[in-house]
Amino acid sequence: MSAGEARAALPLALIGTRGFGAVHLRQMAPLRESGRIRLVGVVDVAEPEPGIGAPWFPSLAALLEGADQAPEVLIIATPITTHADLAREGLAAGCHLYLEKPPVPSLGDHEDLLRAAGEAGRVVQVGFQARGGGGAARMRELLAFGALGEVRSVDAFGAWMRDRAYYARSPWSGRRRMDGRRVADGVATNPLAHAVDLALQIAGISRTSDIARITTELRRAHDIEADDTTYLRVDPVGPGPFVQAALVTTAPSQSDPWIEIRGEKGRARLEYTLDRLELADASGVRTQESLDRRDLLVDLLDHLDRLDHRDGPDPLDGREDSSAPLLSPLESTEAFTTVLEATQSGPDPRPIAPEHVTWVGEGEAAHPVVRDVEDWMGRALHAGAPFSRIGAPFADPDAVHETTASALAPPRHRAPDPTGGESR
Template sequence: MKSIRAAIIGIGGFGAHHVKVMTELAGEGLLHIVAFADVRAEAYAEQLAQLTSFGAAHYADYEQMLREHPEIDFVVIATPIAAHKPMCVRVMQLGFHVLVEKPPAVTIQDLDEMIAAQRETGKLCQVNFQNTSGRAFRELLDQLAAGAVGRVTHVTGVGMWKRMRSYYERTRWAGKLMCDGQYVLDGTFNNPLAHLLNNCLITAGSGDARSAAPDWVQAELYHVNEIEGDDVSAIRVGTANGVTVHFYAMLSHHEHTVPSITVRGTEGEAHWNYQNKLTIRGRNGEESKSYGPENLVRNMYLNLMQAISGSGSPLLSSIEACRSFVLASNGAYESSRAVRTIPMEYVVEREEEGTTVRLLPGLSERMKDAADKGKLYAEYPFPWAVPTKPFSMAGYGRFELPAEMATSGANG
């Protein structure tokens, strides 16, 4: 593969991880880093030094950067969520391929605008849902497409993580539904565990998330922290191809556990997790594989670079393939209608690592059982949970924050 030329917008936050991958590829002669844009580059001394050591030029204005460097092949967008759509559309309109950080957008109208720009310009747009790139997950999709567990009927994702108070203090938009008049919708399924929900929907389509577009969504959203968004969620999705998807997430577990997906079919089941492990019990018996660590972000770069080089490789996470994810996310807010506060009588708060953390031990003990039974929290039932109704996604094309959420703020 010939050396590809790239630039990046945003080198702080998760952008630092992109810088690491880009400089590694540059060191191998696979990537030429032409330039980078950041209005606060001096605040990220390590990344600034790494990029300039490879001869990359610094710009405060990304459009100026692109005007002066038409030779760039693709642009990485690693900015805060609200900037993804306008930058992505503009970069493609200026004639460049894109690798945009996840989620590409948090409203379906923004995503559809990005898809329209991609179609109009003909430029490639890869979304950095890097958990689509691991060998165990690709093997899972191949096996499902080959009918290893028969017809897929149910997909269940479970993610149980711990987030300290410092996590919500790290940036102005953390835990917000809106920031500076723009949608952020920061919460379990739009940020830290977005990969899990996205992979659930791809799995429901046996590799094609578009075939698993949501027909309806039922969700319960809660928080234990003093935030606007959710840190506890349960989502049920009925898909166009007849698969039922369940998603369970909490950021108030007592430790970090490994997120996983269970797939049930008419002739068996499969289990995949973030540690790149896969077990299939199906028509051909039981098979387990463990692929070990991979640099998943690097995989996304190489996949896009191969596509740019004309190898014919399909994108692992095209902008169009993300539509089911954004619809499921928007439907979750429409169904829940509010992000409800879990009363402190069910919460444990303690000091840890120079900050505090709020835990929900009752859910930690029973979440996996609720997931095994396919029950939302109010159906289980948990005493703090509030029932919701399914929301039809038929003809859905525009998200607006439910009035109850717009007025409730951090008090739920």
Template sequence: MNIASSSPVPRAAVIGVSGYGRIHLQLLRECRARGEIKLTAAVVINPQDEAENIAELRAHGCAIYDTYEAMLAHEAGQIDLCLIPTGIHWHAQMTLHALRAGANVLVEKPLAAAAADIEAIDRAERETGRFVAVGFQDYYESGTQWLKEQIHRGAIGELRAVRFLGIWPRPRSYYLRNNWAGRLHVGAQSVLDSPLNNAFAHFVMLGLYFAGAGRDDAAAAVIEGAELYRAHAIESFDTAVVRLRTDREVRLWLGASHCCRPQFEPEIKLIGTAGSAGWSYENEAWVTTATGDSIRRRVADITGARREMMAAVLARLRDPRVRVCRPAIARRHAEMVLALHAHSAITPVSSDLLAWSGDAGSDAAIPIVNGLEEAMHSAYRRHTSLQDAGFAPAPEALKA
């Protein structure tokens, strides 16, 4: 059992109630209404914007703190679960602090943006005896776990290839919403924000998870080729196609973009020696055997997946056998992102390939890269590079 406090109901805390913190706060409200937790502490760094939430929290006996350091110092040993729905560059630092204060942790994805931080979390988890669950919500979803079980049991034979594609157009305002969107670093802290490390990180991680050899493993993979582009005025990339290979010779193809239309909801396809399988965002998972027999399972929408995540994390407090997305799984995604930035270059999209939807000068404008959408789909179907699919702009590349 991982209950730190003497309370019969687990005591929870949350760092941040704005932005993505609103989602975690709503999950906590739902759990509180069912009597599953006591929300005893919250960090609110912008009280002038959150007066209504502060009043509600205090009415339920929740202490409000200005900083996470103050909260964890004052509440040390009294928090069973600390939720960390903050910016990427805060994940590791806050997770380590919460573990050392005696709390178990649910931290938003990704796990971390630096190799040393990944190792530090691993050590702290072992030293404190607490657990870290990473908020890749689709991992916890029942249809996802059903599909992993089918692959692990050999329903499609030996897994040979995994492909993922997602296209979500994003306007300028997406990169203006905070001080780290599209950034590689904030001060001395690594961020490495990108479609693969943020909006589509969930599905990249699922691809690695499905490719993992064990039932509860994600695969480590070596990058064989990477094409990174940026159309927005950012440091990082907003379009990527990455080809990888695992030590079991499973080939992975990962493609994502914020810079073309129409939208294409995330989809993962898996090819085996005796069948195929797939996973479709907020839709379904399926397995088709070599004989043509097909089995399908519903995949919950994002709200349902988040609720399953929260239920699993709360259950893990009392039962260590409950499956959560542990650092040992989530690190495979983080390691891939780190390798990508260490060894790949980002190519700015030249202006002659770029059009903007709507008013080109407004924050609502979306960059549309000529020829990219067709090339993304072609490369996805054929498991090739964008260049082989006919998209090969060649301005001077900049190091990621």
């Protein structure tokens, strides 16, 4: 294609039109209007409301057979139990993927999907939208150059409020497993998964091999299977800060979540949903920075444009082009999936005793509040330890689970035994 020659609209399809799929429809509207993309079809189990402006298909197979143009990009915005199968089907059809978070429910699925993407020569962007903000790069810069002095940890704090209606919105909401498959709809792996992923990225932890040990304490006040009141800690291999997170949907009100790094020379706190960074020096003087945000779908489209995959032989051979990296490629989310694996391989979340919980509101609008939970979240982050180890009255030592990353990895993913034995 010659310089300045206009490109045809890139054909794209969306699986899942409700929930976050509806957000994708709104966000892609300017790209459709400008002619950057063409929505060739949508897939959903039930016919969507009129006005989407694209044909509906009940399955991906039906779309691939019946659409008037094959999609080059496939957005998957469906429950996590369906991600791995749909992603493999899309890759086999030659599609690049935008896969909503969490990408897959297990490390085994993560490895299988990476292999499938490599064999297909296609790329996978994962929908950790918080990576689109400039905060992660700015925080990594502060760490790399020692601007805050020695840093012990990268801390994530998320105090959200969710009512009964939130966990009643779909059959998989608040579940750990359904029909024999993982759902993993816990606070740390779905609603506040962005906090965990972003903290890992800031700390430079992106692969299973970067992690030595994971500690979790998973509790629940809602009448659900999954965790809603959680502490977790990720200790790295070698030097560097550990990552910890205190995350709940049992707070008295909703607040903006944040990531913080604190050192002897000051601290930096990123409110990642607002793209706002607050810096404080050792004397307490504060400054604020407003950061730009980049849409992850636009990032994927620009990535594909730079690779120019639509002209001539496909240059992709399963490896990322380092000159045009994605903001959230699948391979970089392996550490997050390792944390997810740790939350799912441990004991089921233990219920918090009723005397520590106050229900506010009526009916489906009622929401539980764990007494003084925000105070105990802050104390846990200060101590670098689970709730039960700092004396939180709602805590339970039996809910604490520690595991090594090597114990979580699929057998073929594990490194050879350093004693000379065979890899398991």
